[in-house]
Amino acid sequence: MAYVAQDRPRIGWIGAGRMGSQLAARLLDAGHDVAVYNRTRSKAEPLTEKGATIVSRPADLADRDVVFTMVSASPDLEAVTTGPGGVLTSPDAAPGVLIDSSTVSPQMSALIRSESANRGTDFLAAPVSGNPKVIAAGKLTVAVSGSHEVFGQVEPLLALLGRGVTYVGKDDVARLVKIAHNVFLGVVTQSLAEITVLAEKGGVSRAAFLEFLNDSVMGSVYTRYKSPALVNLDFTPTFTMPLLRKDLDLGLSAARELEVPMPLAAATAQLVAGAIGAGRVEEDFAALILEQARNSGITLTPPERARGRRSVTAGMTC
Numbered sequence: 001m002a003y004v005a006q007d008r009p010r011i012g013w014i015g016a017g018r019m020g021s022q023l024a025a026r027l028l029d030a031g032h033d034v035a036v037y038n039r040t041r042s043k044a045e046p047l048t049e050k051g052a053t054i055v056s057r058p059a060d061l062a063d064r065d066v067v068f069t070m071v072s073a074s075p076d077l078e079a080v081t082t083g084p085g086g087v088l089t090s091p092d093a094a095p096g097v098l099i100d101s102s103t104v105s106p107q108m109s110a111l112i113r114s115e116s117a118n119r120g121t122d123f124l125a126a127p128v129s130g131n132p133k134v135i136a137a138g139k140l141t142v143a144v145s146g147s148h149e150v151f152g153q154v155e156p157l158l159a160l161l162g163r164g165v166t167y168v169g170k171d172d173v174a175r176l177v178k179i180a181h182n183v184f185l186g187v188v189t190q191s192l193a194e195i196t197v198l199a200e201k202g203g204v205s206r207a208a209f210l211e212f213l214n215d216s217v218m219g220s221v222y223t224r225y226k227s228p229a230l231v232n233l234d235f236t237p238t239f240t241m242p243l244l245r246k247d248l249d250l251g252l253s254a255a256r257e258l259e260v261p262m263p264l265a266a267a268t269a270q271l272v273a274g275a276i277g278a279g280r281v282e283e284d285f286a287a288l289i290l291e292q293a294r295n296s297g298i299t300l301t302p303p304e305r306a307r308g309r310r311s312v313t314a315g316m317t318c
Contacts, residue, residue: 008032009157012061012095013052014080014087015070015102016044018238019128022135023070023101023161025050030160035061037080062090066154070101070128073246074108082115094119097154101126101142103182103243105250109172113146122150125171126158127178131238139163143181145174176254183251183265186244186285190268192223193289196230197296206231207303226286233290233302235283241276244285248272 008031013024016038028034028050035053037060038044044054058080061067067087071077077100081088087095098116100109100123109125116123123146130140140162144151151167158165168177199209210227213219229235248269255262275291293300 009065009096010063011035011157012037012055012064012067012087013070014038014058014061014067016047017070017072018132019130019135020068020070021047022132023068023128023140024052026135026160027157028052032157035064037061057085058087059085059090061087062095063093065096066099066157067095067097068099068101072102072243074104077102077104077108077112081112088112088115088119088121094121097122097124097150099124099126099154099158101128103127103178103247103250104175106172106175106254109175113172122147124150124154125174127174128161129178129181130162133238135162142166143168143174143177145169145172145177179247179251179254182244182247183262183268185239186248186268186272187264188222189226189285190271190288190292192226192230193286193292196289197292197298197300200293200300201296201298205303206300229284229286230289231303233300235287237282237284239285240282241272241280241285241287245269245272245276 011027011032011034013020013027013034013036016024016036021043024034024036024047028047034047034051035055036044036047037055037058041054044052048054055061069077069080071080080086081098087098098112098121100112113123124144125146126142126144128140128142134140141164142158142161144158144165144167148167155165168174196206196209200206210223210231214224214227248265251265252262252269255265271288271291272285275288278291280287280291290300
């Protein structure tokens with residue numbers, strides 16, 4: 001057991017993108033000593049206003065009690081942990097606990113777990129569910145797997161990230177939980193796009209249809225959250241198509257390995273690939289509705305808003 005719980009562990013944070021920067025900020029706001037590495041240093045520098053220290057290499061965080069990693073994909077996680085200058089490569093020190101919140105394959109997670117053990121570092125897989133708006137609202141959720149004893153030691157830190165932390169089992173099963181979650185996210189969003197375009201082509205405005213849906217038993221926190229984007233065609237990215245495709249591919253790979261048929265997920269993956277092929281790589285994945293409309297022979301336009309009138313999406317946000 002490399003890490004002993006303490007009131008104020010020294011924290012390292014690797015990955016200061018849209019999600020990582022906000023989560024690191026929550027730890028800083030709680031009074032923790034946080035040092036941050038990001039490949040593009042300028043993206044991490046705003047955290048210095050909250051007291052963060054910026055380092056030049058992941059290896060500079062090797063002497064920290066707890067190090068979080070939140071990067072985009074499996075190769076990125078390998079690079080910042082075991083690659084040149086990685087946090088697990090320092091000859092003089094190794095973190096007490098490495099907590100990875102990236103969405104990566106179970107195979108990569110197992111590799112980094114093994115490399116961590118070789119350095120005497122405890123490893124927890126802790127992928128998260130949410131986006132920057134969800135973090136700001138304090139509603140992020142975390143699935144954690146690995147040693148239950150180590151989880152108990154760092155749970156107070158994880159609890160600072162959002163509203164729900166769930167221990168789901170040993171080793172790397174949290175990866176499967178997150179992958180399954182994001183597969184569902186893709187399938188639900190494609191289905192929502194389909195029924196909304198069906199209603200629109202039949203003469204019902206998106207705003208009216210989604211208001212009805214959200215007030216029905218089929219409405220949910222998620223449908224209410226995504227409704228403004230679908231009505232106003234505002235695709236400011238929270239999660240892009242390429243990231244969704246990566247997670248669908250991971251889910252389908254796991255399904256093949258476990259021999260679980262996933263026909264809806266497979267169809268959604270093809271539709272997402274089509275959207276990427278059409279150039280929708282920077283927009284939010286809710287832009288699936290535009291591809292659905294194009295395939296249905298209609299063009300969607302934002303609703304007109306009369307000056308001084310109530311927004312068509314008022315009451316839809318969660």
